[in-house]
Amino acid sequence: MSTxxxxxxYAEALNEAIREEMEKNEDIILLGEDIGPYGGVFNVTKGLFEKYGADRVIDTPISEAGFAGAGIGAAMTGLKPIVEFMWIDFTFVALDQILxxxxxxxxxxxxxxxxxxxFRTQGGGGRGNAAQHSQSLETIFAxxxxxxxxxxxxxxxxxxxxxxxxxxxxxxxxxxNKLLYNTKGHVPEEEYTIPFGQANVLIEGEDITIVSISRSVHLSLEAAETLKAEGxxxxxIDLRTLVPLDIESIKDSVKKTNRLIIVHExxxxxGWGAxxxxxxxxxxxxxLDAPVYRIGAKDTPIPYNMKLEKEVLPKVEDIVDDIKKSLYMKEGSR
Known part of the structure:
Protein backbone atom coordinates (compact mmCIF):
# COMPACT_ATOMS: atom_id res chain seq x y z
CA MET A 1 0.00 0.00 0.00
CA SER A 2 1.38 3.42 -0.95
CA THR A 3 1.47 6.01 1.79
CA TYR A 10 -8.94 11.31 13.06
CA ALA A 11 -7.63 10.58 16.59
CA GLU A 12 -4.63 8.69 15.23
CA ALA A 13 -3.83 11.57 12.86
CA LEU A 14 -3.80 14.01 15.76
CA ASN A 15 -1.62 11.67 17.79
CA GLU A 16 0.86 11.40 14.90
CA ALA A 17 1.05 15.17 14.55
CA ILE A 18 1.84 15.65 18.24
CA ARG A 19 4.28 12.74 18.34
CA GLU A 20 6.22 13.93 15.28
CA GLU A 21 6.42 17.52 16.48
CA MET A 22 7.54 16.48 19.98
CA GLU A 23 10.27 14.38 18.38
CA LYS A 24 11.57 17.43 16.50
CA ASN A 25 11.21 20.02 19.26
CA GLU A 26 12.10 19.32 22.88
CA ASP A 27 10.39 22.54 23.99
CA ILE A 28 6.95 21.06 23.28
CA ILE A 29 5.13 19.93 26.43
CA LEU A 30 1.59 18.65 26.99
CA LEU A 31 -0.70 19.63 29.84
CA GLY A 32 -4.20 18.40 30.62
CA GLU A 33 -6.46 16.05 32.52
CA ASP A 34 -5.92 12.29 32.00
CA ILE A 35 -3.53 12.84 29.08
CA GLY A 36 -0.71 10.79 30.64
CA PRO A 37 -0.85 7.00 31.18
CA TYR A 38 -4.59 7.01 30.40
CA GLY A 39 -3.90 8.50 26.96
CA GLY A 40 -6.70 11.07 26.96
CA VAL A 41 -10.44 10.50 27.04
CA PHE A 42 -10.45 10.12 23.23
CA ASN A 43 -7.01 8.41 22.99
CA VAL A 44 -5.38 11.35 21.23
CA THR A 45 -2.37 11.33 23.58
CA LYS A 46 -2.13 7.54 23.75
CA GLY A 47 1.46 6.33 24.10
CA LEU A 48 3.00 9.79 24.45
CA PHE A 49 3.55 9.54 28.22
CA GLU A 50 5.46 6.27 27.77
CA LYS A 51 7.63 7.81 25.03
CA TYR A 52 8.32 11.27 26.45
CA GLY A 53 7.81 10.87 30.19
CA ALA A 54 6.15 12.84 32.96
CA ASP A 55 8.31 15.94 32.43
CA ARG A 56 6.81 16.55 28.98
CA VAL A 57 3.38 14.88 29.25
CA ILE A 58 1.95 16.40 32.40
CA ASP A 59 -1.25 15.12 33.99
CA THR A 60 -2.87 18.06 35.72
CA PRO A 61 -5.40 18.43 38.53
CA ILE A 62 -8.99 19.22 37.60
CA SER A 63 -8.32 22.95 37.41
CA GLU A 64 -8.67 24.40 33.93
CA ALA A 65 -7.86 27.91 35.13
CA GLY A 66 -4.70 26.60 36.77
CA PHE A 67 -3.23 24.58 33.91
CA ALA A 68 -4.29 27.10 31.25
CA GLY A 69 -2.44 29.79 33.18
CA ALA A 70 0.57 27.50 33.66
CA GLY A 71 0.63 26.82 29.93
CA ILE A 72 0.53 30.52 29.08
CA GLY A 73 3.34 31.24 31.51
CA ALA A 74 5.40 28.40 30.07
CA ALA A 75 4.84 29.72 26.54
CA MET A 76 5.95 33.21 27.55
CA THR A 77 9.18 31.83 28.97
CA GLY A 78 10.30 29.72 26.02
CA LEU A 79 8.34 26.48 25.91
CA LYS A 80 5.72 25.36 23.36
CA PRO A 81 2.79 23.99 25.38
CA ILE A 82 -0.14 22.03 23.98
CA VAL A 83 -2.91 22.38 26.55
CA GLU A 84 -5.85 19.99 26.33
CA PHE A 85 -9.30 20.86 27.60
CA MET A 86 -11.20 17.61 27.86
CA TRP A 87 -14.42 19.32 26.68
CA ILE A 88 -14.75 22.75 25.09
CA ASP A 89 -17.47 23.54 27.64
CA PHE A 90 -14.75 23.51 30.33
CA THR A 91 -12.87 26.37 28.67
CA PHE A 92 -15.40 28.67 30.33
CA VAL A 93 -13.58 28.03 33.60
CA ALA A 94 -10.41 29.47 32.05
CA LEU A 95 -11.67 32.25 29.77
CA ASP A 96 -9.78 34.93 31.67
CA GLN A 97 -6.51 33.05 31.16
CA ILE A 98 -7.22 32.21 27.51
CA LEU A 99 -8.78 35.45 26.27
CA PHE A 119 -5.30 24.91 23.21
CA ARG A 120 -6.69 21.56 22.04
CA THR A 121 -10.28 20.69 22.78
CA GLN A 122 -13.37 19.11 21.28
CA GLY A 123 -16.94 20.26 20.88
CA GLY A 124 -20.25 19.37 19.33
CA GLY A 125 -23.19 17.15 20.19
CA GLY A 126 -24.64 13.90 18.96
CA ARG A 127 -23.68 11.57 21.84
CA GLY A 128 -26.31 12.39 24.43
CA ASN A 129 -23.74 14.16 26.63
CA ALA A 130 -26.22 16.90 27.62
CA ALA A 131 -25.99 20.66 27.82
CA GLN A 132 -22.65 21.05 29.62
CA HIS A 133 -20.72 18.65 27.35
CA SER A 134 -22.14 19.27 23.86
CA GLN A 135 -21.65 22.91 22.93
CA SER A 136 -20.07 24.43 19.83
CA LEU A 137 -18.32 27.55 21.12
CA GLU A 138 -15.94 28.47 18.31
CA THR A 139 -17.55 31.88 17.76
CA ILE A 140 -16.50 33.02 21.24
CA PHE A 141 -12.83 32.48 20.46
CA ALA A 142 -13.11 33.87 16.94
CA ASN A 177 -15.28 17.13 17.16
CA LYS A 178 -16.17 14.21 19.38
CA LEU A 179 -18.01 12.37 16.59
CA LEU A 180 -15.05 12.55 14.22
CA TYR A 181 -12.40 10.82 16.34
CA ASN A 182 -13.15 7.34 14.96
CA THR A 183 -13.71 8.40 11.36
CA LYS A 184 -11.05 7.24 8.91
CA GLY A 185 -9.36 9.02 6.04
CA HIS A 186 -6.29 8.99 3.81
CA VAL A 187 -3.25 10.44 5.58
CA PRO A 188 0.21 10.20 3.96
CA GLU A 189 3.20 9.21 6.05
CA GLU A 190 5.27 11.91 4.36
CA GLU A 191 5.68 15.25 6.10
CA TYR A 192 3.05 17.89 5.25
CA THR A 193 1.34 20.89 6.77
CA ILE A 194 -1.79 22.83 5.81
CA PRO A 195 -1.63 26.65 5.87
CA PHE A 196 -4.18 28.55 7.91
CA GLY A 197 -6.67 30.70 6.04
CA GLN A 198 -7.01 28.46 2.99
CA ALA A 199 -10.49 27.01 2.56
CA ASN A 200 -10.91 23.70 0.76
CA VAL A 201 -13.41 23.37 -2.11
CA LEU A 202 -14.57 19.77 -1.67
CA ILE A 203 -17.19 19.74 -4.43
CA GLU A 204 -17.49 22.19 -7.30
CA GLY A 205 -20.95 23.29 -8.39
CA GLU A 206 -22.79 26.16 -10.01
CA ASP A 207 -26.21 26.31 -8.33
CA ILE A 208 -25.48 27.25 -4.70
CA THR A 209 -22.53 27.54 -2.32
CA ILE A 210 -22.52 25.62 0.98
CA VAL A 211 -19.95 26.79 3.53
CA SER A 212 -19.23 24.80 6.68
CA ILE A 213 -16.63 23.56 9.18
CA SER A 214 -15.87 20.45 11.24
CA ARG A 215 -18.57 17.74 11.38
CA SER A 216 -21.08 19.97 9.61
CA VAL A 217 -18.95 19.56 6.49
CA HIS A 218 -20.01 15.91 6.39
CA LEU A 219 -23.68 16.88 6.62
CA SER A 220 -23.14 19.38 3.82
CA LEU A 221 -21.51 16.76 1.59
CA GLU A 222 -24.40 14.38 2.21
CA ALA A 223 -26.89 17.11 1.37
CA ALA A 224 -24.99 17.90 -1.84
CA GLU A 225 -25.17 14.23 -2.88
CA THR A 226 -28.90 14.14 -2.19
CA LEU A 227 -29.47 17.25 -4.30
CA LYS A 228 -27.27 15.99 -7.11
CA ALA A 229 -29.81 13.23 -7.74
CA GLU A 230 -32.35 15.99 -8.38
CA GLY A 231 -30.10 17.87 -10.79
CA ILE A 237 -16.49 24.65 0.90
CA ASP A 238 -14.75 23.59 4.11
CA LEU A 239 -13.38 26.73 5.78
CA ARG A 240 -10.87 24.78 7.92
CA THR A 241 -10.11 27.91 9.95
CA LEU A 242 -12.35 30.70 11.20
CA VAL A 243 -9.38 32.89 12.11
CA PRO A 244 -7.87 33.60 9.66
CA LEU A 245 -11.00 33.47 7.47
CA ASP A 246 -10.66 32.77 3.76
CA ILE A 247 -13.42 35.16 2.70
CA GLU A 248 -12.01 35.45 -0.82
CA SER A 249 -12.74 31.80 -1.67
CA ILE A 250 -16.32 32.26 -0.51
CA LYS A 251 -16.75 35.47 -2.48
CA ASP A 252 -15.38 33.81 -5.62
CA SER A 253 -17.81 30.93 -5.20
CA VAL A 254 -20.81 33.19 -4.59
CA LYS A 255 -19.95 35.18 -7.71
CA LYS A 256 -20.35 31.92 -9.60
CA THR A 257 -23.38 30.37 -7.87
CA ASN A 258 -25.21 33.57 -6.77
CA ARG A 259 -26.49 31.83 -3.63
CA LEU A 260 -25.02 30.99 -0.23
CA ILE A 261 -26.02 28.74 2.64
CA ILE A 262 -23.94 28.52 5.82
CA VAL A 263 -24.05 25.43 8.04
CA HIS A 264 -22.73 25.19 11.60
CA GLU A 265 -23.58 23.16 14.67
CA GLY A 271 -23.07 32.50 15.46
CA TRP A 272 -20.12 32.90 13.07
CA GLY A 273 -22.54 32.26 10.21
CA ALA A 274 -24.10 35.66 10.85
CA LEU A 288 -26.75 37.40 -4.72
CA ASP A 289 -30.01 36.18 -6.25
CA ALA A 290 -31.45 35.18 -2.86
CA PRO A 291 -30.88 35.98 0.81
CA VAL A 292 -28.02 34.23 2.57
CA TYR A 293 -29.41 31.29 4.56
CA ARG A 294 -27.99 30.13 7.90
CA ILE A 295 -28.47 26.70 9.43
CA GLY A 296 -27.49 26.14 13.05
CA ALA A 297 -28.68 24.46 16.20
CA LYS A 298 -31.90 25.66 17.76
CA ASP A 299 -31.46 28.30 20.43
CA THR A 300 -31.77 26.00 23.41
CA PRO A 301 -29.34 24.10 25.65
CA ILE A 302 -28.52 20.72 24.10
CA PRO A 303 -30.91 18.09 25.56
CA TYR A 304 -29.67 14.91 27.23
CA ASN A 305 -32.40 12.87 25.56
CA MET A 306 -30.95 11.83 22.21
CA LYS A 307 -34.27 12.06 20.36
CA LEU A 308 -34.63 15.65 21.52
CA GLU A 309 -30.95 16.34 20.81
CA LYS A 310 -31.47 15.17 17.22
CA GLU A 311 -34.25 17.73 16.83
CA VAL A 312 -32.08 20.55 18.17
CA LEU A 313 -28.97 19.91 16.06
CA PRO A 314 -28.84 20.63 12.29
CA LYS A 315 -29.75 17.73 10.00
CA VAL A 316 -29.13 16.92 6.35
CA GLU A 317 -32.81 17.46 5.66
CA ASP A 318 -32.55 21.01 7.01
CA ILE A 319 -29.78 21.80 4.54
CA VAL A 320 -31.68 20.27 1.63
CA ASP A 321 -34.88 22.13 2.53
CA ASP A 322 -33.18 25.52 2.82
CA ILE A 323 -31.29 25.04 -0.43
CA LYS A 324 -34.57 24.36 -2.19
CA LYS A 325 -36.07 27.46 -0.58
CA SER A 326 -33.15 29.51 -1.85
CA LEU A 327 -33.39 28.10 -5.37
CA TYR A 328 -37.17 28.24 -5.64
CA MET A 329 -37.82 31.20 -3.37
CA LYS A 330 -41.36 32.52 -3.27
CA GLU A 331 -42.75 35.57 -1.52
CA GLY A 332 -43.06 34.79 2.18
CA SER A 333 -41.26 31.43 1.90
CA ARG A 334 -38.95 32.38 4.76
Whole structure:
Protein backbone atom coordinates (compact mmCIF):
# COMPACT_ATOMS: atom_id res chain seq x y z
CA MET A 1 0.00 0.00 0.00
CA SER A 2 1.38 3.42 -0.95
CA THR A 3 1.47 6.01 1.79
CA UNK A 4 -1.18 8.17 0.12
CA UNK A 5 -3.60 5.23 0.45
CA UNK A 6 -2.98 4.76 4.18
CA UNK A 7 -6.21 4.95 6.19
CA UNK A 8 -6.05 6.10 9.81
CA UNK A 9 -8.55 7.64 12.21
CA TYR A 10 -8.94 11.31 13.06
CA ALA A 11 -7.63 10.58 16.59
CA GLU A 12 -4.63 8.69 15.23
CA ALA A 13 -3.83 11.57 12.86
CA LEU A 14 -3.80 14.01 15.76
CA ASN A 15 -1.62 11.67 17.79
CA GLU A 16 0.86 11.40 14.90
CA ALA A 17 1.05 15.17 14.55
CA ILE A 18 1.84 15.65 18.24
CA ARG A 19 4.28 12.74 18.34
CA GLU A 20 6.22 13.93 15.28
CA GLU A 21 6.42 17.52 16.48
CA MET A 22 7.54 16.48 19.98
CA GLU A 23 10.27 14.38 18.38
CA LYS A 24 11.57 17.43 16.50
CA ASN A 25 11.21 20.02 19.26
CA GLU A 26 12.10 19.32 22.88
CA ASP A 27 10.39 22.54 23.99
CA ILE A 28 6.95 21.06 23.28
CA ILE A 29 5.13 19.93 26.43
CA LEU A 30 1.59 18.65 26.99
CA LEU A 31 -0.70 19.63 29.84
CA GLY A 32 -4.20 18.40 30.62
CA GLU A 33 -6.46 16.05 32.52
CA ASP A 34 -5.92 12.29 32.00
CA ILE A 35 -3.53 12.84 29.08
CA GLY A 36 -0.71 10.79 30.64
CA PRO A 37 -0.85 7.00 31.18
CA TYR A 38 -4.59 7.01 30.40
CA GLY A 39 -3.90 8.50 26.96
CA GLY A 40 -6.70 11.07 26.96
CA VAL A 41 -10.44 10.50 27.04
CA PHE A 42 -10.45 10.12 23.23
CA ASN A 43 -7.01 8.41 22.99
CA VAL A 44 -5.38 11.35 21.23
CA THR A 45 -2.37 11.33 23.58
CA LYS A 46 -2.13 7.54 23.75
CA GLY A 47 1.46 6.33 24.10
CA LEU A 48 3.00 9.79 24.45
CA PHE A 49 3.55 9.54 28.22
CA GLU A 50 5.46 6.27 27.77
CA LYS A 51 7.63 7.81 25.03
CA TYR A 52 8.32 11.27 26.45
CA GLY A 53 7.81 10.87 30.19
CA ALA A 54 6.15 12.84 32.96
CA ASP A 55 8.31 15.94 32.43
CA ARG A 56 6.81 16.55 28.98
CA VAL A 57 3.38 14.88 29.25
CA ILE A 58 1.95 16.40 32.40
CA ASP A 59 -1.25 15.12 33.99
CA THR A 60 -2.87 18.06 35.72
CA PRO A 61 -5.40 18.43 38.53
CA ILE A 62 -8.99 19.22 37.60
CA SER A 63 -8.32 22.95 37.41
CA GLU A 64 -8.67 24.40 33.93
CA ALA A 65 -7.86 27.91 35.13
CA GLY A 66 -4.70 26.60 36.77
CA PHE A 67 -3.23 24.58 33.91
CA ALA A 68 -4.29 27.10 31.25
CA GLY A 69 -2.44 29.79 33.18
CA ALA A 70 0.57 27.50 33.66
CA GLY A 71 0.63 26.82 29.93
CA ILE A 72 0.53 30.52 29.08
CA GLY A 73 3.34 31.24 31.51
CA ALA A 74 5.40 28.40 30.07
CA ALA A 75 4.84 29.72 26.54
CA MET A 76 5.95 33.21 27.55
CA THR A 77 9.18 31.83 28.97
CA GLY A 78 10.30 29.72 26.02
CA LEU A 79 8.34 26.48 25.91
CA LYS A 80 5.72 25.36 23.36
CA PRO A 81 2.79 23.99 25.38
CA ILE A 82 -0.14 22.03 23.98
CA VAL A 83 -2.91 22.38 26.55
CA GLU A 84 -5.85 19.99 26.33
CA PHE A 85 -9.30 20.86 27.60
CA MET A 86 -11.20 17.61 27.86
CA TRP A 87 -14.42 19.32 26.68
CA ILE A 88 -14.75 22.75 25.09
CA ASP A 89 -17.47 23.54 27.64
CA PHE A 90 -14.75 23.51 30.33
CA THR A 91 -12.87 26.37 28.67
CA PHE A 92 -15.40 28.67 30.33
CA VAL A 93 -13.58 28.03 33.60
CA ALA A 94 -10.41 29.47 32.05
CA LEU A 95 -11.67 32.25 29.77
CA ASP A 96 -9.78 34.93 31.67
CA GLN A 97 -6.51 33.05 31.16
CA ILE A 98 -7.22 32.21 27.51
CA LEU A 99 -8.78 35.45 26.27
CA UNK A 100 -7.62 38.16 28.66
CA UNK A 101 -4.07 36.89 29.10
CA UNK A 102 -3.01 34.49 26.33
CA UNK A 103 -4.73 36.22 23.43
CA UNK A 104 -3.68 39.74 24.45
CA UNK A 105 -0.21 39.38 25.92
CA UNK A 106 1.81 39.98 22.74
CA UNK A 107 -0.20 43.15 22.08
CA UNK A 108 -0.09 44.45 25.63
CA UNK A 109 3.68 43.91 25.85
CA UNK A 110 4.31 45.73 22.59
CA UNK A 111 5.64 42.51 21.08
CA UNK A 112 8.22 42.01 23.85
CA UNK A 113 6.73 38.60 24.57
CA UNK A 114 4.85 36.00 22.53
CA UNK A 115 2.54 33.17 23.58
CA UNK A 116 3.17 30.18 21.29
CA UNK A 117 0.50 27.88 22.74
CA UNK A 118 -2.06 25.47 21.32
CA PHE A 119 -5.30 24.91 23.21
CA ARG A 120 -6.69 21.56 22.04
CA THR A 121 -10.28 20.69 22.78
CA GLN A 122 -13.37 19.11 21.28
CA GLY A 123 -16.94 20.26 20.88
CA GLY A 124 -20.25 19.37 19.33
CA GLY A 125 -23.19 17.15 20.19
CA GLY A 126 -24.64 13.90 18.96
CA ARG A 127 -23.68 11.57 21.84
CA GLY A 128 -26.31 12.39 24.43
CA ASN A 129 -23.74 14.16 26.63
CA ALA A 130 -26.22 16.90 27.62
CA ALA A 131 -25.99 20.66 27.82
CA GLN A 132 -22.65 21.05 29.62
CA HIS A 133 -20.72 18.65 27.35
CA SER A 134 -22.14 19.27 23.86
CA GLN A 135 -21.65 22.91 22.93
CA SER A 136 -20.07 24.43 19.83
CA LEU A 137 -18.32 27.55 21.12
CA GLU A 138 -15.94 28.47 18.31
CA THR A 139 -17.55 31.88 17.76
CA ILE A 140 -16.50 33.02 21.24
CA PHE A 141 -12.83 32.48 20.46
CA ALA A 142 -13.11 33.87 16.94
CA UNK A 143 -14.70 37.04 18.32
CA UNK A 144 -11.77 38.01 20.58
CA UNK A 145 -8.74 39.32 18.63
CA UNK A 146 -5.35 37.72 19.20
CA UNK A 147 -6.15 34.04 18.70
CA UNK A 148 -6.35 31.77 15.66
CA UNK A 149 -9.27 29.32 15.50
CA UNK A 150 -9.02 25.98 13.69
CA UNK A 151 -11.70 23.29 13.12
CA UNK A 152 -10.57 20.31 11.02
CA UNK A 153 -13.14 18.04 9.39
CA UNK A 154 -11.00 15.07 8.29
CA UNK A 155 -8.00 13.04 9.47
CA UNK A 156 -5.85 14.59 6.70
CA UNK A 157 -6.74 18.11 7.78
CA UNK A 158 -6.48 17.24 11.47
CA UNK A 159 -2.83 16.23 11.13
CA UNK A 160 -1.76 18.96 8.73
CA UNK A 161 -3.51 21.77 10.59
CA UNK A 162 -2.32 20.63 14.03
CA UNK A 163 1.29 20.63 12.82
CA UNK A 164 0.80 24.18 11.57
CA UNK A 165 -0.79 25.18 14.89
CA UNK A 166 2.12 23.78 16.91
CA UNK A 167 4.62 25.72 14.80
CA UNK A 168 2.74 29.02 15.15
CA UNK A 169 4.15 31.74 17.39
CA UNK A 170 0.77 32.81 18.78
CA UNK A 171 -2.19 31.28 20.64
CA UNK A 172 -4.26 28.80 18.62
CA UNK A 173 -7.62 27.37 19.65
CA UNK A 174 -7.72 23.96 17.95
CA UNK A 175 -11.25 22.56 18.10
CA UNK A 176 -11.91 18.93 17.24
CA ASN A 177 -15.28 17.13 17.16
CA LYS A 178 -16.17 14.21 19.38
CA LEU A 179 -18.01 12.37 16.59
CA LEU A 180 -15.05 12.55 14.22
CA TYR A 181 -12.40 10.82 16.34
CA ASN A 182 -13.15 7.34 14.96
CA THR A 183 -13.71 8.40 11.36
CA LYS A 184 -11.05 7.24 8.91
CA GLY A 185 -9.36 9.02 6.04
CA HIS A 186 -6.29 8.99 3.81
CA VAL A 187 -3.25 10.44 5.58
CA PRO A 188 0.21 10.20 3.96
CA GLU A 189 3.20 9.21 6.05
CA GLU A 190 5.27 11.91 4.36
CA GLU A 191 5.68 15.25 6.10
CA TYR A 192 3.05 17.89 5.25
CA THR A 193 1.34 20.89 6.77
CA ILE A 194 -1.79 22.83 5.81
CA PRO A 195 -1.63 26.65 5.87
CA PHE A 196 -4.18 28.55 7.91
CA GLY A 197 -6.67 30.70 6.04
CA GLN A 198 -7.01 28.46 2.99
CA ALA A 199 -10.49 27.01 2.56
CA ASN A 200 -10.91 23.70 0.76
CA VAL A 201 -13.41 23.37 -2.11
CA LEU A 202 -14.57 19.77 -1.67
CA ILE A 203 -17.19 19.74 -4.43
CA GLU A 204 -17.49 22.19 -7.30
CA GLY A 205 -20.95 23.29 -8.39
CA GLU A 206 -22.79 26.16 -10.01
CA ASP A 207 -26.21 26.31 -8.33
CA ILE A 208 -25.48 27.25 -4.70
CA THR A 209 -22.53 27.54 -2.32
CA ILE A 210 -22.52 25.62 0.98
CA VAL A 211 -19.95 26.79 3.53
CA SER A 212 -19.23 24.80 6.68
CA ILE A 213 -16.63 23.56 9.18
CA SER A 214 -15.87 20.45 11.24
CA ARG A 215 -18.57 17.74 11.38
CA SER A 216 -21.08 19.97 9.61
CA VAL A 217 -18.95 19.56 6.49
CA HIS A 218 -20.01 15.91 6.39
CA LEU A 219 -23.68 16.88 6.62
CA SER A 220 -23.14 19.38 3.82
CA LEU A 221 -21.51 16.76 1.59
CA GLU A 222 -24.40 14.38 2.21
CA ALA A 223 -26.89 17.11 1.37
CA ALA A 224 -24.99 17.90 -1.84
CA GLU A 225 -25.17 14.23 -2.88
CA THR A 226 -28.90 14.14 -2.19
CA LEU A 227 -29.47 17.25 -4.30
CA LYS A 228 -27.27 15.99 -7.11
CA ALA A 229 -29.81 13.23 -7.74
CA GLU A 230 -32.35 15.99 -8.38
CA GLY A 231 -30.10 17.87 -10.79
CA UNK A 232 -28.96 20.51 -8.27
CA UNK A 233 -25.20 21.00 -8.15
CA UNK A 234 -23.97 22.56 -4.91
CA UNK A 235 -20.45 23.78 -4.30
CA UNK A 236 -19.22 22.66 -0.87
CA ILE A 237 -16.49 24.65 0.90
CA ASP A 238 -14.75 23.59 4.11
CA LEU A 239 -13.38 26.73 5.78
CA ARG A 240 -10.87 24.78 7.92
CA THR A 241 -10.11 27.91 9.95
CA LEU A 242 -12.35 30.70 11.20
CA VAL A 243 -9.38 32.89 12.11
CA PRO A 244 -7.87 33.60 9.66
CA LEU A 245 -11.00 33.47 7.47
CA ASP A 246 -10.66 32.77 3.76
CA ILE A 247 -13.42 35.16 2.70
CA GLU A 248 -12.01 35.45 -0.82
CA SER A 249 -12.74 31.80 -1.67
CA ILE A 250 -16.32 32.26 -0.51
CA LYS A 251 -16.75 35.47 -2.48
CA ASP A 252 -15.38 33.81 -5.62
CA SER A 253 -17.81 30.93 -5.20
CA VAL A 254 -20.81 33.19 -4.59
CA LYS A 255 -19.95 35.18 -7.71
CA LYS A 256 -20.35 31.92 -9.60
CA THR A 257 -23.38 30.37 -7.87
CA ASN A 258 -25.21 33.57 -6.77
CA ARG A 259 -26.49 31.83 -3.63
CA LEU A 260 -25.02 30.99 -0.23
CA ILE A 261 -26.02 28.74 2.64
CA ILE A 262 -23.94 28.52 5.82
CA VAL A 263 -24.05 25.43 8.04
CA HIS A 264 -22.73 25.19 11.60
CA GLU A 265 -23.58 23.16 14.67
CA UNK A 266 -23.36 26.17 16.96
CA UNK A 267 -26.61 27.90 17.88
CA UNK A 268 -27.91 29.87 14.93
CA UNK A 269 -28.35 33.18 16.75
CA UNK A 270 -25.17 35.29 16.97
CA GLY A 271 -23.07 32.50 15.46
CA TRP A 272 -20.12 32.90 13.07
CA GLY A 273 -22.54 32.26 10.21
CA ALA A 274 -24.10 35.66 10.85
CA UNK A 275 -20.70 37.34 10.53
CA UNK A 276 -20.00 35.53 7.29
CA UNK A 277 -23.45 36.41 5.93
CA UNK A 278 -22.83 40.06 6.77
CA UNK A 279 -19.45 40.13 5.03
CA UNK A 280 -20.86 38.52 1.89
CA UNK A 281 -23.82 40.91 1.88
CA UNK A 282 -21.49 43.89 2.27
CA UNK A 283 -18.93 42.87 -0.31
CA UNK A 284 -20.70 40.88 -3.06
CA UNK A 285 -24.36 41.81 -2.57
CA UNK A 286 -24.91 42.47 -6.27
CA UNK A 287 -24.10 38.83 -7.07
CA LEU A 288 -26.75 37.40 -4.72
CA ASP A 289 -30.01 36.18 -6.25
CA ALA A 290 -31.45 35.18 -2.86
CA PRO A 291 -30.88 35.98 0.81
CA VAL A 292 -28.02 34.23 2.57
CA TYR A 293 -29.41 31.29 4.56
CA ARG A 294 -27.99 30.13 7.90
CA ILE A 295 -28.47 26.70 9.43
CA GLY A 296 -27.49 26.14 13.05
CA ALA A 297 -28.68 24.46 16.20
CA LYS A 298 -31.90 25.66 17.76
CA ASP A 299 -31.46 28.30 20.43
CA THR A 300 -31.77 26.00 23.41
CA PRO A 301 -29.34 24.10 25.65
CA ILE A 302 -28.52 20.72 24.10
CA PRO A 303 -30.91 18.09 25.56
CA TYR A 304 -29.67 14.91 27.23
CA ASN A 305 -32.40 12.87 25.56
CA MET A 306 -30.95 11.83 22.21
CA LYS A 307 -34.27 12.06 20.36
CA LEU A 308 -34.63 15.65 21.52
CA GLU A 309 -30.95 16.34 20.81
CA LYS A 310 -31.47 15.17 17.22
CA GLU A 311 -34.25 17.73 16.83
CA VAL A 312 -32.08 20.55 18.17
CA LEU A 313 -28.97 19.91 16.06
CA PRO A 314 -28.84 20.63 12.29
CA LYS A 315 -29.75 17.73 10.00
CA VAL A 316 -29.13 16.92 6.35
CA GLU A 317 -32.81 17.46 5.66
CA ASP A 318 -32.55 21.01 7.01
CA ILE A 319 -29.78 21.80 4.54
CA VAL A 320 -31.68 20.27 1.63
CA ASP A 321 -34.88 22.13 2.53
CA ASP A 322 -33.18 25.52 2.82
CA ILE A 323 -31.29 25.04 -0.43
CA LYS A 324 -34.57 24.36 -2.19
CA LYS A 325 -36.07 27.46 -0.58
CA SER A 326 -33.15 29.51 -1.85
CA LEU A 327 -33.39 28.10 -5.37
CA TYR A 328 -37.17 28.24 -5.64
CA MET A 329 -37.82 31.20 -3.37
CA LYS A 330 -41.36 32.52 -3.27
CA GLU A 331 -42.75 35.57 -1.52
CA GLY A 332 -43.06 34.79 2.18
CA SER A 333 -41.26 31.43 1.90
CA ARG A 334 -38.95 32.38 4.76
Missing amino acids: DERLIT NQGAKMAYMSGGQTTVPIV HVPGMKVVLPSSPYDAKGLLKTAIRENCPVMFIE IHAEV AAKSF ELAAQISEEVFDY
